[in-house]
Amino acid sequence: MHLKSVALTTEEIRRIVRQRRRDLVISERLHAEQSIYRQIYQHPKLLSAKKIAIFLSFDGEVNTQPIIEYLWQQNKSVYLPIIDLTNPHHLAFLPYHRHSQLTTNKFGIAEPIYDVDKILPYQSLDIVFTPLVAFDHRNYRIGMGGGFYDRLLQNYQHDNIYPIGLAFKCQQIKYVANQSWDIQLPEIIIG
Numbered sequence: 001m002h003l004k005s006v007a008l009t010t011e012e013i014r015r016i017v018r019q020r021r022r023d024l025v026i027s028e029r030l031h032a033e034q035s036i037y038r039q040i041y042q043h044p045k046l047l048s049a050k051k052i053a054i055f056l057s058f059d060g061e062v063n064t065q066p067i068i069e070y071l072w073q074q075n076k077s078v079y080l081p082i083i084d085l086t087n088p089h090h091l092a093f094l095p096y097h098r099h100s101q102l103t104t105n106k107f108g109i110a111e112p113i114y115d116v117d118k119i120l121p122y123q124s125l126d127i128v129f130t131p132l133v134a135f136d137h138r139n140y141r142i143g144m145g146g147g148f149y150d151r152l153l154q155n156y157q158h159d160n161i162y163p164i165g166l167a168f169k170c171q172q173i174k175y176v177a178n179q180s181w182d183i184q185l186p187e188i189i190i191g
């Protein structure tokens with residue numbers, strides 16, 4: 001089932017696909033998530049990765065909590081993005097432990113409490129699990145519209161960061177009308 005995206009604006013695609021993602025029935029959602037977790041647990045890049053950025057799910061996104069539990073069990077260093085107060089429109093990354101205290105940012109998303117001394121230079125990340133609203137067969141993505149991940153990942157190869165998108169099949173659209181700044185992901189794990 002492909003959206004006829006040709007006539008739709010990016011804003012309309014965001015609205016429709018977010019709704020579609022929220023509307024996934026629970027059995028389909030759980031089944032898809034199990035498939036995603038299996039793909040991640042067998043992922044060769046994850047074996048050697050030490051520092052991994054992930055996000056806390058909201059708005060019907062793939063539930064990342066089991067992935068986070070797995071990463072903790074594997075003694076990986078887990079980081080969450082925060083909106084960088086000192087560098088507008090950019091993300092910063094803070095460590096996330098089992099007992100980390102969280103606060104709610106202006107988008108209503110939980111994030112670690114800002115502590116300048118704990119910020120990880122993003123180039124130290126090995127893997128960045130990347131949220132997305134919609135994607136196409138070329139792995140171009142549409143995010144939430146902030147450009148945060150496009151900025152973060154603009155030189156990901158040079159920075160030696162490997163981004164992995166996470167998505168349900170229902171988020172695939174025929175074609176993302178990508179702009180010059182949009183990043184084409186090397187990989188999206190689809191459930």
Ligand SMILES: Nc1ncnc2c1ncn2[C@@H]1O[C@H](COP(=O)(O)OP(=O)(O)OP(=O)(O)O)[C@@H](O)[C@H]1O
Pocket residue numbers: 131141142143144145146147148149150151154179181182
């Ligand atoms: N590398 C960049 N440098 C400067 N501005 C950028 C960069 N990447 C994106 N932007 C700006 O960010 C804004 C939002 O971009 P876009 O609509 O592609 O967001 P998005 O991909 O949905 O969000 P995200 O990347 O957070 O998932 C655009 O106005 C764009 O000009």
Ligand SMILES: [Mg+2]
Pocket residue numbers: 141142143147150181182183
């Ligand atoms: Mg973009």
